[in-house]
Amino acid sequence: MSGRRGLIGLGIGVAAAGVATAAGLATDRVVRARRARPDPAGVLDDPELEQRGTVVVADDGVPLYVEIDEPADPATGSAKDLATTVLLVHGYAHSHAIWAQQRRVIHEAGYRVVCPDLRGHGRSGEGDDTTYTIAQLGRDLATVIEQTTPEGHLVLVGHSMGGMALMALAEQHPQLIRDRVVGVALVGTSAGGLSEVNFGLGKQLGGVVHRLGPAAVARVDRRQDVFNAARLLGRNVESALVHRYSFGGPVPKDVVREVAEMIFGTRLHVIGAFLPTLMEHDRIEALAAFEGVETLIVHGTRDRMTPIAHGERLATTLPGAELVAVHGAGHVLPLEAPDLLDTELLAFLERAERSVSATRSDRPLGAKESR
Template sequence: MSSRRGLTGLGIGVAAAGAATAAGVATDRVLRARRKDRAVPRPADDPVLEQHGSVVVADDGVPLYVEIDEPGDRDDTATTGAKATTVLLVHGYAHSQALWAQQRRAIHDAGYRVVSLDLRGHGRSGEGDDASYTIAQLGRDVASVVEQAVPDGPVALVGHSMGGMALMALAEQRPELVRDRVVGVALISTSAGGLSEVNFGLGKQLGGVVHRLGPGAVARADRQQNAFNAARLLGRNVESALVHRYSFGGPVPRDVIRDLAEMIFGTRLHVIGAYLPTLMEHDREAALPAFEGIETLIMHGTRDRMTPIAHGESLGRALQGAELVVVKRAGHVLPLETPELVSAQLLAFLERAERSTQDEEAT
């Protein structure tokens, strides 16, 4: 294998999905594989939407898939009593709302109304124009979800990775919505900017190569999406090792790695490539003051290779009064690596937000 092709595979792996998606798989075998491209059904045509989910229409017409858990709407759990606050869960780059499965159940069981979103181009949501794959547009999408799926009452926003960046974009664009409706914001494994300096644990020189090759490598692989998918079957061990390396900081069950890999590879490669520039350009530290005065939680792992711990510490300094939880020996995808801890921290955060709201109403 040539060094350039090896770096191209690495560029795809590190850049795509924020979790080392396809490195080592999109190499010579991908380029040699020959499969006719098949159309992928649009999520809006999926009958599952009508059975189990709802559609929020974004400001540019893209259908966004959401699922809503009303307090007490499941027979298999006992809810503790309905709370006033709705919790909106926003996943990260190349993931889906499935990321939140354990937190979603814990929050719902505590009595909260829960709204889970698939970002545009992810999961069961529709695809937009490539030019729409920006963090700014994601901020507008979150606003659309709040307005259509949470039309009244207090709301707490929870974002992982790019989902947290989308919440910053919302604060930048709609500070009045944050001021009037939002009672809390949780930012998990995310950043206010400076991702173009991240070397993914590869060292400065090789990290720079990945930044340069990543977007182009993803774009080239997208032209043979089905060949790329076929090559995955030949390199499951490599794929799992790389997903583990860039997503987690320590041992996790094999099925957790596989579930995350399916989320990542469920995202079309051209979507992954289209989002890369906005991640590198993201700079919203100036928007953070919009969160002042509301309950704020920051969680970050010390072994996060995608958004290193310095990004979480920077958020903690910028958001005075925020609760900063540093998770030792944990990586980027905390909701899957330390699910019980994330659930417990979110529940404590929501209780603080509820108390703050009640105190304000009492005065």
């Protein structure tokens, strides 16, 4: 019976963990591999990684892994301002790899691209659990910008928790937004109110998830026997959970596995430590810093983690923002609707480029468009 209670607690925890729904189903093989991962502070000692990655040290000493794609030939001319840098920020329990296709397309269009791994995610280092907050992520992004892109125009693109981190950045550094940011794209994210989301479980069970989820995740992280019991559930159950909370419709199995592997690369205690800040996130007022900036909002109509109402609220709060509703899609739009997202981001970047020559006060905001 105790094993069954452990699995029930695991289910509650992974549901509360959003797209990390299958994190508790990781095998002990995955756990061992994750704990044996080299210290990210030494990634530059790896010749392969040195060619495509660098490390930025956060204000509290946490090493943040960042990959940068420079324009192929910045000396060749075009009307496009090749100095513009696009910062792609991933979401909760993911890594910079979520942006693989968008990153390639944007780079091929002539932009400079910067892709960080958030603290505790991907190849970045771990901080104290008390530092796993949206506010700290905003400070981390400020450090990444300072050390990788100290000048030039910026376009900020954030998915899920990455979008929330951009709101924290704007809250902390409004002058940076006014002086350098020419575009902001918010994908499957929210300015607040996630404590009301029931994850498609109904009001009562959704409330139970909110009350017990963080504690359940913490308990599972401390107990190897729960991992071993959960392993018996098999990969099919694991994939079904990942699919339900990541996507709105059918996607290839390898895409589901890709998301699962990103989830398994995130320690359970990191997942649990971030839950409170996600539930407490309320930065609707911080959005004022984006007024007058070319803004794109992309949201899936079947997003169970941040329902479409959150995207609609963003669009209502930001006059002139374009809202693109992706019908039938779920939370992980970079992988579920990559071609559509590519098209929307490239069109958005073109609009942002055109806006560079306009002053902030004179820049036309345009009408909101929903699809």
